[in-house]
Amino acid sequence: MNQFFGQLGGEEKAAIGPDVVEGAVGAARAVQQALGESGTVVATVRCGDNYVAERSDAAITELVSLVAAQRADLLVAGPAFLAGRYGVACGALCAAVQRELGIPAVTGMHEENPGVDLYRRYVHIVRTSGEATRMLDEARRLVALGLKLARRDEIGAPDAEGYFPRGITHNVVAREHAARRATAMLLDKLAGRPFTSEVPLPSFAPAPAPPRVADVRHATIALVTDGGLVPQGNPDRIESLAATRYGAYSIAEKRELEPAQYDNVHRGYDTTYVKQDPHRLVPVDVARELEQAGAVGKLHEVVYSTTGVATTLANSERMGREIAAELKAAGVHGVILTST
Amino acid sequence: MTPVAVMVGANRVVPAAGIIHPLGNAELSPEDEKALRRRIVEQALRALATDVAQPTVFTGPSSDRSGPSQDRPGPLADHSDR
Known part of the structure; x- marks a missing residue:
């Protein structure tokens, strides 16, 4: 949790360094509620947004060692909604915890959070709304996916599980052969019905046009x-x-x-x-x-x-x-x- | 390849003479081939001197156009969703 969702304070506390509180504090209570009988929040690790943003790697290293001491089966970070510094910190911490501790991790963000593009390839990031108005609903979705990760269950496709695509290709057996699927898609298109391409085109971030060469x-x-x-x-x-x-x-x-x-x-x-x-x-x-x-x-x-x-x-x-x-x-x- | 250039976001695109010899054409006489090359480079210079807001294909006729036309419809022109 950042300082806000960890109930340390608002922007005036954003420089505060990491700490650990036993059990669920702040928004982590929603995670505990979502877990129900399936698990216990052993501790809440908190840190100010600016503390992480200004130290990046060093702060993440500190946070990883705090997480390591809890010997948890799962890290739930965030959800960060549209908060940019928070989202980037959640993504970085989840990636580091998975990589260095081998503990599965899950976080959640709005699609426009910069943490999505930076970390979706490495971390399961659940798609959330932009604001924390439905915290319990969002926490339930994070926890549902998190439990699957902790139990090493098979994880379904991004759309089905509600996380951002990680750019990983899985082989699946389709119900119908390609000609039938393509024809059905064409008929949907001709009729103006919604359809989903099986081959999404890569999206390229637009490069701003440099000004003309004046002379x-x-x-x-x-x-x-x-x-x-x-x-x-x-x-x-x-x-x-x-x-x-x-x-x-x-x-x-x-x-x-x-x-x-x-x-x-x-x-x-x-x-x-x-x-x-x-x-x-x-x-x-x-x-x-x-x-x-x-x-x-x-x-x-x-x-x-x-x-x-x-x-x-x-x-x-x-x-x-x-x-x-x-x-x-x-x-x-x-x-x-x-x-x- | 101009549609690819536009898709990946190249901002100033000049159609050239083909994949295997973008700045030439082995079927032309050496003089005509060099004139073709010069027209493409001049078109590129005009593109550099033009402000654009988004990927733009420069297909406009150049002032000294002669010989075989190398213009093709730009991808923006034939991209209408029919």
């Missing part, structure tokens, strides 16, 4: 590609697929790319044509001409390259961040990223 004629423009251009011999050993690495290759003094000096290791498309002429992928020739004609202030002297095929989202994001940081540090104003 391209005085800007430094860089070329980047995920099309697999590498110098002969692939000195950075960039993977042909599922890349974890990228290369930074100088084009200083080069008016164009000499085909004999380059290779292509991308295994996701027929690279015959870009091996014949690397400009079909990385347009150094025309970019240099535009620079010399004054249409571009300066062509950045380093080309970044990797292979974009079966590359994990996490690696793509990391490489993108790293490349962007280098380009920014080098004073680049705009990037043309050519992709296959």
Whole structure:
């Protein structure tokens, strides 16, 4: 519990450090009520929101050792509803307790709590409302799932059990074959009835559009590609697929790319044509001409390259961040990223 | 691949000449191929110089357009829910 739900006080007590109280205190009483005969709240661990938010890892380590001393079979954290600091702390503590103590944990949050996106992959987070007006109902749902986790019962699908999807795929046997299910879905769609896709598309957090380059004629423009251009011999050993690495290759003094000096290791498309002429992928020739004609202030002297095929989202994001940081540090104003 | 670029949230998207040679076309003469490449890069520069609020496909005709058209309908244009 945080300071508020642990009955220590309001925002003025948010800096308070961790403590343990025997039995159920504050909102933990709802957890005890929900447990009924099925279990006993042995202790309530409390800590101020800001104490955790300002110390993160160190505070979680303290809290884990307090939880460890109770030798409990289950940790119920929260529910945190829409409280952001509280939600992040609940998620972090549940993840750490599961990982370090092997004790199952459950928490609950509103879908817009930032703790959901941060921890839903590691922790069962029950979907709750935004406010604590129905605390006992919410506690019942946390406890129902928590008891299953504590008993090592099989956990059903997120929708059935009321927790946020953890990104885990289970094989199940469907009642009908795919053609029938697809046809039924199509008929539902045509009739305007609700239907649920079996293949949810990944959702990508929107990246805010950077402002325009005010004056391209005085800007430094860089070329980047995920099309697999590498110098002969692939000195950075960039993977042909599922890349974890990228290369930074100088084009200083080069008016164009000499085909004999380059290779292509991308295994996701027929690279015959870009091996014949690397400009079909990385347009150094025309970019240099535009620079010399004054249409571009300066062509950045380093080309970044990797292979974009079966590359994990996490690696793509990391490489993108790293490349962007280098380009920014080098004073680049705009990037043309050519992709296959 | 422009629909993919838009779906993942790339903010300024310029349709190019194809997966196996985005900035070229082996069937053109070297001069025409380079002119094609230049048009795509110039379109990219125009995109960089334009403010956008959301993923936007730049399909507008460039001033010096000639030779085979590389324009395709942008994903935003044919995304209407029919």
